[in-house]
Amino acid sequence: MAADAIENDLARRFRIDPPPTLLARKSSKARIGFSRLRSSRPMHGHSIATPPEEAFAFWVPLSVPFFSNLWTAGRRREVPELRLGDAQLVDLGDHPVVSLDIPFDAIRFYITQVALDEMANEAGIRRVKGLYASNFGARDLVMFGLAQALAGAMEQSCDETAMFSECIALAFFAHIVRAYGSVPIGGRNARGGLAAWQLQRARDLVNVNLAHDLSIAEIAHECGLSSGYFARAFKRSTGVPPCQWLSKMRIERAKELLKDPRCELAEIALLCGFVDQSHFTRVFSRSEGYSPGRWRRLHCL
CATH class of the missing domain: 1.10.10 (Arc Repressor Mutant, subunit A)
Known part of the structure; x- marks a missing residue:
C-alpha cells in the first residue's frame, strides 16, 4: 500500500486531513509506517474500526491531553491518562476504537507481524510472537525520542527521507522486541524463566x-x-508451579470477597473458579488453616 493510500485511510478513520506518513517497509504484508495524526478541534463520536489484522500500533502523544477512551474487542478499557513521554500499544487484531472528543497530536508507529518476523530473521533472533504492554503501555522515553525525530523529518521533504525512515525503523524494531516482546540477545531468557x-x-x-x-x-x-x-x-x-500459583490467586481473591458480608460462600466459590462451595472450603482450609466462614468471622468483625 502506497503512502497516499495509507494517509487517506487514516484520514477517513479519524476524520482529519491526510496525515504525513513515512514508510520504511512498503510490502503489503511486511510493512512499517509512521504517521502524524492531529486535530485541533474536538469531534463527536469515535474513530472507525478497520478489519482485524496481524499488526500493532503505538501511539506516542506530542501534546496532551490525548485520546481519553479506548475500546478493544468491543469492550471499553481502563487506561491511564497518557503524559508526554508515554507510549500506548494496541493490537490491531482487536478492532481498537478511540473517542475523538478532544484535540490530539501524536505519532502513530505501525508494524505488521510479518515485518516483525522478517526483521527478527534478519537480526538472527527468535521470532517475536506478538507485542504486549501491561495496561496498554506507560512511560517510554525511547519511543518519545523517536516520535520527536519523526515529527521533525515530516516537516521536510528531501531525498534522504527514505534512508532516515529505514534507520528509525531499525531503532524502533530493536527497542520494541525487548521492551514489548522481550527478546534477549541470543534467544530465550538467560535464566530459563519467563520474560x-x-x-x-x-x-x-x-x-x-x-x-x-x-x-x-x-x-x-x-x-x-x-x-x-x-x-x-x-x-x-x-x-511455584502454575497450578499452585493459580490456586493462591483464587484464595487471595476469595479473601477480598469474604470481607463483603453480602457475598454468600457459594457465590464466592463460583466467582473464584472453584467447582462448588465444598471444593472452595477444602482448598481454603488447607491453605489458611480455617474454613472460609471462620476466616470471615476472625477477620471481618
Missing part, C-alpha cells in the same frame, strides 16, 4: 479469568510458548 512481559501477561490472564477454567495451554499460547516450556519457565520465575 517480564510473559510473566505479566500470564498474571493478567489469570486475574481476569479466575472464574473460568483457564488451562495452562491457553496461558502458554498467549505467551508464545509450549505448555511444557511455559510450566518450567513459570516455576523458575516464581518459585
Whole structure:
C-alpha cells in the first residue's frame, strides 16, 4: 500500500486531513509506517474500526491531553491518562476504537507481524510472537525520542527521507522486541524463566479469568510458548508451579470477597473458579488453616 493510500485511510478513520506518513517497509504484508495524526478541534463520536489484522500500533502523544477512551474487542478499557513521554500499544487484531472528543497530536508507529518476523530473521533472533504492554503501555522515553525525530523529518521533504525512515525503523524494531516482546540477545531468557512481559501477561490472564477454567495451554499460547516450556519457565520465575500459583490467586481473591458480608460462600466459590462451595472450603482450609466462614468471622468483625 502506497503512502497516499495509507494517509487517506487514516484520514477517513479519524476524520482529519491526510496525515504525513513515512514508510520504511512498503510490502503489503511486511510493512512499517509512521504517521502524524492531529486535530485541533474536538469531534463527536469515535474513530472507525478497520478489519482485524496481524499488526500493532503505538501511539506516542506530542501534546496532551490525548485520546481519553479506548475500546478493544468491543469492550471499553481502563487506561491511564497518557503524559508526554508515554507510549500506548494496541493490537490491531482487536478492532481498537478511540473517542475523538478532544484535540490530539501524536505519532502513530505501525508494524505488521510479518515485518516483525522478517526483521527478527534478519537480526538472527527468535521470532517475536506478538507485542504486549501491561495496561496498554506507560512511560517510554525511547519511543518519545523517536516520535520527536519523526515529527521533525515530516516537516521536510528531501531525498534522504527514505534512508532516515529505514534507520528509525531499525531503532524502533530493536527497542520494541525487548521492551514489548522481550527478546534477549541470543534467544530465550538467560535464566530459563519467563520474560517480564510473559510473566505479566500470564498474571493478567489469570486475574481476569479466575472464574473460568483457564488451562495452562491457553496461558502458554498467549505467551508464545509450549505448555511444557511455559510450566518450567513459570516455576523458575516464581518459585511455584502454575497450578499452585493459580490456586493462591483464587484464595487471595476469595479473601477480598469474604470481607463483603453480602457475598454468600457459594457465590464466592463460583466467582473464584472453584467447582462448588465444598471444593472452595477444602482448598481454603488447607491453605489458611480455617474454613472460609471462620476466616470471615476472625477477620471481618
